[in-house]
Amino acid sequence: xxxxxxxxxxxxxxxxxxxxxxxxxxxxxxxxxxxxxxxxxxxxxxxxxxxxxxxxxxxxxxxxxxxxxxxxxxxxxxxxxxxxxxxxxxxxxxxxxxxxxxxxxxxxxxxxx
Amino acid sequence: xxxxxxxxxxxxxxxxxxxxxxxxxxxxxxxxxxxxxxxxxxxxxxxxxxxxxxxxxxxxxxxxxxxxxxxxxxxxxxxxxxxxxxxxxxxxxxxxxxxxxxxxxxxxxxxxxx
Numbered sequence: 743x744x745x746x747x748x749x750x751x752x753x754x755x756x757x758x759x760x761x762x763x764x765x766x767x768x769x770x771x772x773x774x775x776x777x778x779x780x781x782x783x784x785x786x787x788x789x790x791x792x793x794x795x796x797x798x799x800x801x802x803x804x805x806x807x808x809x810x811x812x813x814x815x816x817x818x819x820x821x822x823x824x825x826x827x828x829x830x831x832x833x834x835x836x837x838x839x840x841x842x843x844x845x846x847x848x849x850x851x852x853x854x855x
Numbered sequence: 856x857x858x859x860x861x862x863x864x865x866x867x868x869x870x871x872x873x874x875x876x877x878x879x880x881x882x883x884x885x886x887x888x889x890x891x892x893x894x895x896x897x898x899x900x901x902x903x904x905x906x907x908x909x910x911x912x913x914x915x916x917x918x919x920x921x922x923x924x925x926x927x928x929x930x931x932x933x934x935x936x937x938x939x940x941x942x943x944x945x946x947x948x949x950x951x952x953x954x955x956x957x958x959x960x961x962x963x964x965x966x967x968x969x
Contacts, residue, residue: 777959785944787958798956842904843889843904846899
């Protein structure tokens, strides 16, 4: 059974650029949630995808968007990057949108200069 | 406002001792709580969970206690080992909310001295 895998592991962007982060969910999981974790903080919920549709969103602006594909993998896109977007972006998968237990990937570390 | 917080940002214990990590929550509508462990360079890893209709739940070397009266959650680790060194987060899920929307606290860093 494979876990949640994310790519890239690290990347550096400049202010105003766009970034796409990718996530492959754990085998058998059909729901993906994305979290942003600033340094020294707990993860903050961005949004969740179930059956290729957004199924809940946290307090993040529209320039944070996502996709889920038929194989349940997912992308997080961030447009017009700001310095405060520098963080670890975590993807978590679960078996159904009602599942409470999330399996997290190791994250993508984004630095915005 | 709705928040999950921790009383102690850092905790240092001797190997073999018991550890207690505390967490306060403010949303009385929360009906599910989880403890996660995050090691350096890794994502959060599930440790144990508890529903609001329970006061205590035990796992292997870990126990979670829930006191709804004072909105307090604790994680007890028995016979703490060096491998337990990590940041521990409590998280809550508000009843009726999106199941993926866990509200995390800031975390407590546990350091185990050999």
